[in-house]
Amino acid sequence: MNKCRLQMAIGNSSRIMQNLMLQRFPHACFFLKDIRRRLPFHSLPATLSQQVAELSEQEHRVLHRLYGGLIQGQRACLAEAITLIESSHSRKKELAQVLLQKVLSYHREQELLNNGKPLAFRVGLSGPPGAGKSTFIEYFGKMLTGKGHHVSVLAVDPSSCTSGGSLLGDKTRMTELSRDMNAYIRASPTRGTLGGVTRTTNEAILLCEGGGYDVVLVETVGVGQSEFAVADMVDMFVLLLPPAGGDELQGIKRGIIEMADLVAVTKADGDLLVPARRLQAEYISAMKLLRKRSKIWKPQVLRISAKNGEGIVEIWDKMTTFRDLMLTSGELQRRRSRQQSVWMWTLIQEKVLEHFRNHPAIHDQIPLVEEKVLSGLLSPGLAADLLLKAFSARD
Ligand SMILES: Nc1nc2c(ncn2[C@@H]2O[C@H](COP(=O)(O)OP(=O)(O)OP(=O)(O)O)[C@@H](O)[C@H]2O)c(=O)[nH]1
Structure with a gap:
């Protein structure tokens, strides 16, 4: 050309x-x-x-x-x-x-060189605090490195965006896996907006893959928007749910259950085995009613225990079956392409908004207009129009 x-x-x-x-x-x-x-x-x-x-x-x-x-x-x-x-x-x-x-x-x-196949399998893991995510990742990660895989774990912490606190990072997590030479564990940055964290996590995934890690696990706590962002970065999205039920599961949004390719009920051992079975049955019924995310994959609900190892080999089998089906049907490649576009638009949206907020023509006006909206003196629609007009009329 x-x-x-x-x-x-x-x-x-x-x-x-x-x-x-x-x-x-x-x-x-x-x-x-x-x-x-x-x-x-x-x-x-x-x-x-x-x-x-x-x-x-x-x-x-x-x-x-x-x-x-x-x-x-x-x-x-x-x-x-x-x-x-x-x-x-x-x-x-x-x-x-x-x-x-x-x-x-x-x-x-x-x-x-790999016949057009992706180099790594990207798996998102989410669940409420205390669901057993880190205990599972430690067990699961060790099993994978034992099979010769190179595993990286990226932990996205949504609390760091809003409160400056940390849900994932404060305690020592996955001590054994972090000593494994075939594993790499990294917490996401503790500052910045969700968009910023999305960007760096997406980029960190690419770097991990460049570094030869063939399984990339992206972990997040399911209490904000971060799990939706993570679901849009990975090939497969897995939701971990504790069997205790009740309050812990109140916060789980229907939307995020729809995103799940696999649900794993954790801690299926000892006294918790019975409630784990019950929750599994409930979710199997509930998921039949949900909108399907894929044409060829029906989301499944498993029981796992990181204490006695139940279901850990099975969950990897399900994951690889999913990956192979998605690869041969071309759905995985389509999912990745769509994710690239979502990622680009998220960044544009954030940059455009930042440019708008910081522009000298309106920067000082924003708090005044916002105050009028809060006190009911100005409708949000009119306020937005006023700010956008002031922005477009600049210099
Ligand atoms: N019985 C049983 N307990 C488990 C299992 N997995 C985790 N636990 C316990 O559940 C508690 C929470 O486990 P974590 O792995 O820290 O959970 P988490 O989801 O990473 O928690 P956050 O870091 O707070 O998000 C700990 O006391 C674990 O010992 C399991 O398979 N069986």
């Missing part, structure tokens, strides 16, 4: 992107005008090579060392690379994107 045709193609695709954006966010025309003025769409592919060209000698060395170490499976380099993508420093963020792009190219090459 010659340069002129390539530019036309890029121009067309960027127009499609702009139309899509306008359909999703009608007010986005203000931002698009702004973005167009600053960065013509046809210049997008040039920005990465420009970023590479602008790197200092020392930055080139850092990238080279991290990339080399990462793909050779050095855990220290993986840890440093994840720290880089979590950085809020703007230069480091740019460096992280260059590294990620290199890892993505490496990925594509490896996937081609």
Whole structure:
């Protein structure tokens, strides 16, 4: 394709992107005008090579060392690379994107060598606090490394976004698995918005895969929006439910049960075996009534115990059956492609909103308008219109 045709193609695709954006966010025309003025769409592919060209000698060395170490499976380099993508420093963020792009190219090459099959299986695990997630992951992870797998565990902590506290990170978790040389455990950053955590977790998944981990477990506590975000990052989403029932399960949203490809009732041992069986039966009936997420997979409900090992081999068997079915039907690849698009729109949404909130034309107005909405003096619709008009009329 010659340069002129390539530019036309890029121009067309960027127009499609702009139309899509306008359909999703009608007010986005203000931002698009702004973005167009600053960065013509046809210049997008040039920005990465420009970023590479602008790197200092020392930055080139850092990238080279991290990339080399990462793909050779050095855990220290993986840890440093994840720290880089979590950085809020703007230069480091740019460096992280260059590294990620290199890892993505490496990925594509490896996937081609693997007959187009994904390098790793991404599994999301969610459940209420105390469901037995970390005990299960420790047991399950050890079983997988025993079978020769390389397992990484990324823990997404939703509480860190809202309260600054931590549901997952404070206590020592998975001590044995963290000593296993074929496992890598990492908590998500403890600052920032859910969108930010989504971004870094998605990027950390890619880095783990680049580092040779063929099973990536993404764990989250099912008490916020984070489980929905995690369900949109993984190939398979597993919900862990404790048999105690009652209050613990009150917080479980119907929406998240619909996202589950597999439900595992935990602690199915000793005195808890009977309630575990009861909960399993309840969920088997309940799940028949839910909307199906996949054309070829019927969500299943299992019982597991990380104390006596019941159901742990079976759950892995179910997971691999799911993966193979999804792969041969092409559903897994379609799920991943859709997730890429969701991920991109989540980031755009967050960036556009940040740009809007911080713009000097309206930054000081926001608290005043918000106060009027809270006291009932202004309707939310009118308030939004006023702020958007002030934004569009800037300079
Ligand atoms: N009997 C029994 N107890 C278990 C089992 N798995 C976990 N537990 C117990 O349940 C409690 C909570 O387990 P965790 O693994 O910390 O649960 P979690 O979901 O990771 O909890 P958070 O970290 O608070 O989100 C602990 O006291 C465990 O010992 C199990 O298979 N059987």
